[in-house]
Amino acid sequence: MAQLVLEPTATAQWQALVHEAEAACECHLGEELESYLVFLMMRFVARPDLAGRIMALDYLRSCLSQGQQQAGMLRDVGDQCLIFSGFFPEQAERRLVKVSYFINMGRSAYDLLAQRLEKAAGEIYLNLAEGFVNLRDVLQAMREIDGVPTLGVLQQLELWADTGSQRAFKAVAAETDGFPVIPSNTRPS
Numbered sequence: 001m002a003q004l005v006l007e008p009t010a011t012a013q014w015q016a017l018v019h020e021a022e023a024a025c026e027c028h029l030g031e032e033l034e035s036y037l038v039f040l041m042m043r044f045v046a047r048p049d050l051a052g053r054i055m056a057l058d059y060l061r062s063c064l065s066q067g068q069q070q071a072g073m074l075r076d077v078g079d080q081c082l083i084f085s086g087f088f089p090e091q092a093e094r095r096l097v098k099v100s101y102f103i104n105m106g107r108s109a110y111d112l113l114a115q116r117l118e119k120a121a122g123e124i125y126l127n128l129a130e131g132f133v134n135l136r137d138v139l140q141a142m143r144e145i146d147g148v149p150t151l152g153v154l155q156q157l158e159l160w161a162d163t164g165s166q167r168a169f170k171a172v173a174a175e176t177d178g179f180p181v182i183p184s185n186t187r188p189s
Contacts, residue, residue, distance in 0.1 A: 036128065037135060059077045059105055061073060077105065077109040082135055089151055089155070099162075110126070110128040110132065153171070153176065156175075
């Protein structure tokens with residue numbers, strides 16, 4: 001049984017949890033993405049309204065807005081998609097979409113935000129878009145710290161095929177004797 005270690009501050013507690021999840025995923029996010037994830041968790045920990053959001057509408061509204069309002073809305077869409085795909089992947093099934101739907105929308109929101117901002121300010125969002133799958137995997141590891149998986153083997157296989165998630169690949173490999181491969185889209189001549 002895992003031992004609960006309490007840190008002196010909420011920030012330190014989230015940081016420790018992120019480090020533990022990174023170790024479980026066998027990935028290292030780097031200081032910038034770790035910090036972003038810690039502050040994201042602190043920002044969204046008391047947001048029960050998140051479950052009722054319709055991400056596609058929020059994304060559309062953000063694309064139609066401008067300036068600072070657009071930047072804030074795109075960041076929120078990316079952040080919420082990250083939370084959904086990592087902490088609440090079962091919400092995808094309830095909404096009749098794949099987990100990769102949230103991943104692709106979140107990546108797109110961060111990428112669009114990076115394009116809209118000046119190079120220096122947009123770099124963090126470009127890194128978030130590029131590291132989205134690893135960030136999602138770390139969040140899922142945090143959720144599964146009790147050892148109870150949130151996705152079944154077929155969902156993990158689909159997630160790996162759609163996004164290249166190494167955590168999903170390892171979950172599939174651990175449950176089967178087979179070696180998962182992505183089918184080729186080429187047709188015989």
